[in-house]
Amino acid sequence: MGERGTLLEGLRAFRLIAGMWIRSSMTYRTSFVVTMAGNLLMTGMDFVGILLMFSQVDSLGGWSLPEIAFLYGLSATAFGVADLVLGSMDVLGSRIRDGSFDTLLVRPVPVLAQIGADHFAVRRLGRITQGALVLGWALWSVEVDWDPVKVLLVPLMLVSGTVIFSAVFVAGAAFQIYAQDAAEVQNAFTYGGTTLLQYPPTVFGKDFVRGVTFVLPLAFVNWVPACHVLGRAYPLDLPGWAAFAPPLVALVCCALAGLAWRAGLGSYRSTGS
Amino acid sequence: MGVSVTEQPLIELDGVEKVFDVRRKTGFLKRERRQVRAVDSLSFTVARGEMVGYIGPNGAGKSTTIKMLTGILTPSAGRLRVAGIDPSRERTRLAHRIGVVFGQRTTLWWDLPLIDSYRLMHRMYRIPDARYRENLDRCVELLELGDLLESPVRQLSLGQRMRGDIAAALLHDPEVLYLDEPTIGLDVISKAKVRGFLKELNAELGTTVLLTTHDLQDIEQLCSRVMVIDHGRLMYDGALAGLHEVGESERTLVVDLERELPPVDVAPARVVKVEGPRQWLAFPAGESAAALVARIAAEYPLADLSVREPDIEDVIARMYAGAVPGRSEKAVS
Numbered sequence: 001m002g003e004r005g006t007l008l009e010g011l012r013a014f015r016l017i018a019g020m021w022i023r024s025s026m027t028y029r030t031s032f033v034v035t036m037a038g039n040l041l042m043t044g045m046d047f048v049g050i051l052l053m054f055s056q057v058d059s060l061g062g063w064s065l066p067e068i069a070f071l072y073g074l075s076a077t078a079f080g081v082a083d084l085v086l087g088s089m090d091v092l093g094s095r096i097r098d099g100s101f102d103t104l105l106v107r108p109v110p111v112l113a114q115i116g117a118d119h120f121a122v123r124r125l126g127r128i129t130q131g132a133l134v135l136g137w138a139l140w141s142v143e144v145d146w147d148p149v150k151v152l153l154v155p156l157m158l159v160s161g162t163v164i165f166s167a168v169f170v171a172g173a174a175f176q177i178y179a180q181d182a183a184e185v186q187n188a189f190t191y192g193g194t195t196l197l198q199y200p201p202t203v204f205g206k207d208f209v210r211g212v213t214f215v216l217p218l219a220f221v222n223w224v225p226a227c228h229v230l231g232r233a234y235p236l237d238l239p240g241w242a243a244f245a246p247p248l249v250a251l252v253c254c255a256l257a258g259l260a261w262r263a264g265l266g267s268y269r270s271t272g273s
Numbered sequence: 274m275g276v277s278v279t280e281q282p283l284i285e286l287d288g289v290e291k292v293f294d295v296r297r298k299t300g301f302l303k304r305e306r307r308q309v310r311a312v313d314s315l316s317f318t319v320a321r322g323e324m325v326g327y328i329g330p331n332g333a334g335k336s337t338t339i340k341m342l343t344g345i346l347t348p349s350a351g352r353l354r355v356a357g358i359d360p361s362r363e364r365t366r367l368a369h370r371i372g373v374v375f376g377q378r379t380t381l382w383w384d385l386p387l388i389d390s391y392r393l394m395h396r397m398y399r400i401p402d403a404r405y406r407e408n409l410d411r412c413v414e415l416l417e418l419g420d421l422l423e424s425p426v427r428q429l430s431l432g433q434r435m436r437g438d439i440a441a442a443l444l445h446d447p448e449v450l451y452l453d454e455p456t457i458g459l460d461v462i463s464k465a466k467v468r469g470f471l472k473e474l475n476a477e478l479g480t481t482v483l484l485t486t487h488d489l490q491d492i493e494q495l496c497s498r499v500m501v502i503d504h505g506r507l508m509y510d511g512a513l514a515g516l517h518e519v520g521e522s523e524r525t526l527v528v529d530l531e532r533e534l535p536p537v538d539v540a541p542a543r544v545v546k547v548e549g550p551r552q553w554l555a556f557p558a559g560e561s562a563a564a565l566v567a568r569i570a571a572e573y574p575l576a577d578l579s580v581r582e583p584d585i586e587d588v589i590a591r592m593y594a595g596a597v598p599g600r601s602e603k604a605v606s
Contacts, residue, residue, distance in 0.1 A: 024384040103380045105345045108368035
C-alpha cells in the first residue's frame with residue numbers, strides 16, 4: 001500500500017469513526033443542541049471582539065478593518081479545516097494515560113485517522129463556517145487591484161495554511177506520545193497560533209515575528225502571502241518570492257511532522273497493565 | 274499437491290527484550306533515569322491451534338509481551354514474528370490476522386447499540402458480507418448476545434460487555450486471539466460462558482488462543498500448555514500438571530488455638546507464622562488435611578481452623594525463588 005493508498009484508507013476510516021461519534025452524540029439530543037448553539041456563539045464572539053476594537057480605533061498596526069478581516073478569515077478557515085480533521089489531539093493525552101490508545105493500535109487502519117476522528121463533533125464545523133463568512137466579507141470589502149496571481153494566491157493560502165496547521169497538530173500529537181501528556185503545550189501552538197495570525201505582523205516585536213517565520217513557520221499561513229495581495233511591505237524585509245513559498249513550507253512541515261509522528265509512535269510505552 | 278511442508282509456528286519469539294527508560298522525579302526539575310527490563314531474553318514458539326495460558330504476578334511482563342505480539346510496543350532487541358509478520362513494523366497488516374481483547378478496557382461504543390460496533394468492524398476490516406453474517410450469527414448464538422444487540426453498550430453488565438468484546442474481536446476470522454485477563458471481575462456464570470465459548474472456538478475453528486490470567490481455573494479448564502513469566506523471564510513452559518508438581522507443593526492450615534501457645538509441632542506440617550493464638554502451618558499439598566487436623570485437635574486446644582489452597586501468585590513466587598519446600602520433610606503416617 002503506497003502513500004496514496006494509506007491516505008485514502010485513512011480518510012475512509014476517518015469517515016467511519018466520525019460517523020460513529022456523531023451518532024453517539026445524537027443519543028444525548030439536548031446536550032447536542034446546546035453545545036452546538038454555544039459553540040457557534042463562542043466562535044462568533046471571537047470576531048465580534050475585533051469589531052469592538054475597531055469601533056474605538058481606525059486601524060491596528062496600520063491595517064484597516066477589512067485587511068484584518070482578510071487575515072482573520074484566512075487563518076480561521078485554514079485552522080478550522082485542520083481542526084476539523086485533527087482537532088481531537090487533546091483527547092490523545094487522556095487516551096494515552098488511561099491506556100485506551102492501545103485499542104486503536106490493534107485496528108487495521110491508520111492511527112492518525114482514528115485519533116483525528118476521535119470524539120468527532122459536528123460543532124467543529126462552526127469554526128470553519130465563521131472563518132469562511134469573515135473571509136467572504138473581507139474579499140468583498142477590501143481594496144485590492146485583483147490580478148490572476150493574487151486571485152490564485154487565496155486558495156493557495158487556504159490549502160497551504162491548512163497543511164501547515166495540520167503539521168503542527170501532528171507534531172504536537174507526536175510530542176504528546178513522547179511526553180505522555182502535553183495537551184497544553186500543543187494547544188499553545190495551535191490555538192495560540194491561529195489567534196496571533198488574526199493580527200497583523202506589524203503589532204508584534206521583530207524577534208517574535210522572526211520566530212513565527214523561521215522556527216514555527218506560521219507566517220506563511222497568511223501574513224507573507226497576504227502582504228503581497230494587499231500590496232504591503234513584507235515582514236522582516238523578506239524577498240518578493242516569499243509570498244509564493246507557502247506550498248513549499250507546507251510540504252517541508254508535512255515531512256517533518258510525519259517523521260516526528262513515526263518517532264513518537266516508536267517511543268510509545270503504553271501503560272502498566 | 275504432495276509437497277510436505279513443515280508448518281511454521283504461528284508465534285515465534287527469539288531473545289526478545291523490552292527495556293523501559295523510567296524517569297522518576299526526585300525533586301523540582303530533578304530527574305533520575307533508570308532502566309527497567311520488563312521482558313528479558315524471552316524465547317518461545319506457539320503452534321497453530323494451540324491454547325496457551327500465560328501467567329505471572331503483576332508486573333511480570335505478561336502485558337508487555339502481549340503488546341509486543343500485537344505491535345503496540347516495539348521490542349528493544351530480539352526477533353519476533355506472528356504469522357510471519359514483524360508486528361511493530363507491519364502493525365496494520367497484522368491487525369487483520371489477530372484478534373485482541375483487553376479485559377480492562379472495551380473496544381465497544383459506549384452510547385450506541387452493540388450491533389453498531391459490529392457493523393463498524395464489518396466495514397473497518399472489510400469483512401466479506403457472507404463471512405460477517407456467518408461469524409456474527411455464530412458469536413451471537415454461542416455467546417448468547419441475541420437479546421443484547423439493540424442495547425446501548427453502557428447498559429450491559431460487565432459479563433455481557435466482555436462477551437460482546439470477544440465477539441467483536443472474532444468477526445474478521447483472526448488466526449490468533451489474544452485475551453488479556455478475559456475473566457477479570459466476572460461472576461461464576463459469566464466466567465463459565467466465556468470459557469465454554471473459547472473452548473469451542475479453539476476446537477471448531479482451530480483458532481490459536483493466548484490468554485493471560487490470574488485465575489488458575491481459566492488455565493485448568495482451557496489450556497493444555499501454560500507459560501509462567503516472572504521478572505520478564507520465562508520460568509516454566511509445559512503442562513499445568515507439571516506446574517503443580519514444581520511449584521504448588523504446599524497448602525496452608527490456619528489454626529486458631531484457645532490461647533497463645535508455642536508453635537504447633539505436628540509433622541509433616543511446619544509453622545510458618547504465629548500471631549497471638551493464630552498459627553499458620555504449611556504442609557505438602559498431597560497430604561490429607563483431615564488427618565493433620567485430627568492430630569492437632571487431639572494434642573492442642575483448637576478453637577477454629579481453615580485450609581487455604583496455594584494461590585497462583587504464591588506458586589509463581591516460590592518458583593521464582595527456586596524453593597521447592599516440603600520435599601525433604603519426612604513423611605509420618
